[in-house]
Amino acid sequence: MHPIIRLLNRNLTISLNPGFLVWQVIFPIVYIFVAGFAYTALISSVKFGDISLDYPAFIASGMIGFNIMNSTLVSGIIIWNDRRHGMFEQILVGPFKRSHYILSNVYTIAIVGLISATLITAIGYPLFFKSVHFNLLTIPFLVFASITGSILFGSIASIISTRLKSSEGFNVIINTVFLFFAFVSTAFYPAQGAPQPLATGFYLNPLTYLVDIIRAGIFGTFNEFVMFEMFVLVTVASILFGIAIKLLTKLNL
Amino acid sequence: MSIITRSLFKSYGNLVAVNGIDLDIRGGKVFGFLGPNGAGKSTTIKLLTTLIPPTSGTIQILGLDAIKNPLDVRKRIGVVLQQPSYEPNLSVEKSLEKYGMMWDVDRKTRKDRTDELIDVFELQEIRKKKNEDLSIGQRRRVQVAREFIHDMDLLFLDEPTVGLDPGARRNLLDFLKNKARDGLTIFYTTHVLTEAEYLCDEIAVINKGKILAVDSPEHLKSTFGQEKTIKIHLLDRIEKLPNLLSSIAGCKIDFNAGTDIIIQSSKAEIILSQVLSILIENNIPIEDLSAMPTTLEEIFLKMVKEKNASNN
Ligand SMILES: Nc1ncnc2c1ncn2[C@@H]1O[C@H](COP(=O)(O)OP(=O)(O)O)[C@@H](O)[C@H]1O
Ligand SMILES: [Mg+2]
Numbered sequence: 001m002h003p004i005i006r007l008l009n010r011n012l013t014i015s016l017n018p019g020f021l022v023w024q025v026i027f028p029i030v031y032i033f034v035a036g037f038a039y040t041a042l043i044s045s046v047k048f049g050d051i052s053l054d055y056p057a058f059i060a061s062g063m064i065g066f067n068i069m070n071s072t073l074v075s076g077i078i079i080w081n082d083r084r085h086g087m088f089e090q091i092l093v094g095p096f097k098r099s100h101y102i103l104s105n106v107y108t109i110a111i112v113g114l115i116s117a118t119l120i121t122a123i124g125y126p127l128f129f130k131s132v133h134f135n136l137l138t139i140p141f142l143v144f145a146s147i148t149g150s151i152l153f154g155s156i157a158s159i160i161s162t163r164l165k166s167s168e169g170f171n172v173i174i175n176t177v178f179l180f181f182a183f184v185s186t187a188f189y190p191a192q193g194a195p196q197p198l199a200t201g202f203y204l205n206p207l208t209y210l211v212d213i214i215r216a217g218i219f220g221t222f223n224e225f226v227m228f229e230m231f232v233l234v235t236v237a238s239i240l241f242g243i244a245i246k247l248l249t250k251l252n253l
Numbered sequence: 254m255s256i257i258t259r260s261l262f263k264s265y266g267n268l269v270a271v272n273g274i275d276l277d278i279r280g281g282k283v284f285g286f287l288g289p290n291g292a293g294k295s296t297t298i299k300l301l302t303t304l305i306p307p308t309s310g311t312i313q314i315l316g317l318d319a320i321k322n323p324l325d326v327r328k329r330i331g332v333v334l335q336q337p338s339y340e341p342n343l344s345v346e347k348s349l350e351k352y353g354m355m356w357d358v359d360r361k362t363r364k365d366r367t368d369e370l371i372d373v374f375e376l377q378e379i380r381k382k383k384n385e386d387l388s389i390g391q392r393r394r395v396q397v398a399r400e401f402i403h404d405m406d407l408l409f410l411d412e413p414t415v416g417l418d419p420g421a422r423r424n425l426l427d428f429l430k431n432k433a434r435d436g437l438t439i440f441y442t443t444h445v446l447t448e449a450e451y452l453c454d455e456i457a458v459i460n461k462g463k464i465l466a467v468d469s470p471e472h473l474k475s476t477f478g479q480e481k482t483i484k485i486h487l488l489d490r491i492e493k494l495p496n497l498l499s500s501i502a503g504c505k506i507d508f509n510a511g512t513d514i515i516i517q518s519s520k521a522e523i524i525l526s527q528v529l530s531i532l533i534e535n536n537i538p539i540e541d542l543s544a545m546p547t548t549l550e551e552i553f554l555k556m557v558k559e560k561n562a563s564n565n
Contacts, residue, residue, distance in 0.1 A: 006355050013351055014340055086338030093302045093332040095356060097324055253305055 007104030049221035060124030062187035065211035071116035076157020113150025133220030141217025155240035261310035272462030285453030341385035356403035
């Protein structure tokens with residue numbers, strides 16, 4: 001077996017544990033159903049591009065993006081844990097190159113992102129099936145979003161994990177960063193109607209772009225602006241990915 | 254030759270951790286690397302196992318240039334670093350098995366070896382426990398056991414017995430002895446002289462990044478470990494003691510606080526019997542008596558002194 005496949009096997013074994021499933025499946029379900037229906041009374045419908053969605057459909061589709069982001073966090077923690085528990089060094093004195101290790105983490109993040117997106121799409125489907133506008137772009141958009149999104153957020157988690165020394169620091173920073181991404185985005189509520197500074201903040205946030213693209217795929221609201229968002233997402237993901245690789249390659253032992 | 258290095262240097266800024274080391278280590282032997290904390294043992298292991306690049310010098314491992322072909326070297330060696338390494342959320346059993354998978358050991362072989370190693374390293378009681386729930390010593394045992402899941406031609410162990418209780422320590426040393434008898438070459442670092450003596454065919458003594466001596470344990474001991482220290486602690490302070498013992502020649506007796514007699518000599522046992530007979534004759538009660546083996550520190554001091562003397 002190729003060394004990258006062996007490392008990937010190992011990464012998936014250590015990440016796909018019960019804690020991961022609770023975080024990735026139970027929490028989003030509870031959130032979609034509880035918040036989705038609780039707020040329906042307050043938010044009857046959300047204008048999204050030219051169409052109008054009911055709130056449960058809006059939040060279920062936003063949750064796909066949120067879940068992609070969170071899943072990369074889980075796999076980004078692999079690098080952090082490997083450093084903390086000595087597995088990083090152990091792997092590097094084993095039958096692997098540093099590039100094998102880095103690539104196996106990239107694949108892990110992409111796979112976990114895809115799994116997460118699929119899970120939430122399946123779970124959320126009953127909520128948004130009325131509004132779904134299946135077309136040729138739906139599946140490619142979801143795959144594009146999962147992979148670009150997971151590489152982008154996975155790079156952020158990796159960058160943080162290479163920069164920090166203390167373990168409390170990692171959790172505090174990663175949670176703060178991801179909390180900011182989650183709530184200053186259109187994942188849970190629309191930009192329209194939000195105060196101007198907040199609405200501007202939404203568009204400084206890659207998660208907003210990610211959920212816009214996912215929604216465009218699901219609800220068929222593709223337009224020029226979404227194309228621009230895809231371009232931005234790929235660019236930002238590439239830059240962050242480059243930085244993450246560079247830091248990992250230079251990581252001192 | 255399993256390991257050959259020439260003028261190996263590693264510096265961290267101004268600090269020279271490894272200061273010009275030449276090694277020629279034959280296969281099928283246990284080679285001990287003995288030195289106090291901070292001597293440069295771990296840095297040397299990291300250099301030899303290709304984890305870090307040297308500042309200058311050459312390294313040949315199993316006939317391969319370790320600087321040009323690090324991956325080919327790593328495929329043929331086993332490494333237990335000083336730093337703990339473990340998969341926190343896997344069970345002991347599962348982590349051994351996964352480690353075998355990482356080394357591309359086939360499923361059946363790694364299952365069999367996992368069972369065997371759990372037996373040999375006495376891990377039966379903790380085989381289902383998660384690594385994060387183990388004590389430091391248990392974790393260390395798992396870490397060492399894990400390395401034997403794959404085949405190798407050369408094994409590096411960096412202070413593997415630290416944190417082990419005496420039973421587990423002896424068990425590990427005997428296991429390593431057997432492996433060496435079967436032809437495995439072992440590079441073993443320690444700061445414990447008795448351990449190196451028990452296990453190694455050859456010992457290099459290292460201090461401040463430099464090798465002070467390379468020799469067989471017997472030879473090292475006869476050169477540097479002859480002198481023993483025996484300490485007698487008396488119940489009361491005896492004023493006439495210096496006078497009583499003044500007739501014993503060829504040894505050093507210190508009257509520390511007036512209640513301690515310290516004998517330091519290569520013939521310490523003989524002198525001890527003379528001292529004891531005098532104490533008994535004079536009815537002087539002894540509270541405590543202890544013999545101290547020559548410590549590494551003493552060996553280093555002597556070696557450094559001799560080096561300096563020969564340089565002058
Ligand atoms: N990564 C590093 N950066 C700076 N100094 C280091 C580093 N690693 C080791 N050293 C220094 O090099 C010297 C040798 O260390 P080490 O090889 O760990 O000794 P030993 O294993 O014999 O106790 C020590 O003074 C140590 O502080
Ligand atoms: Mg050390």
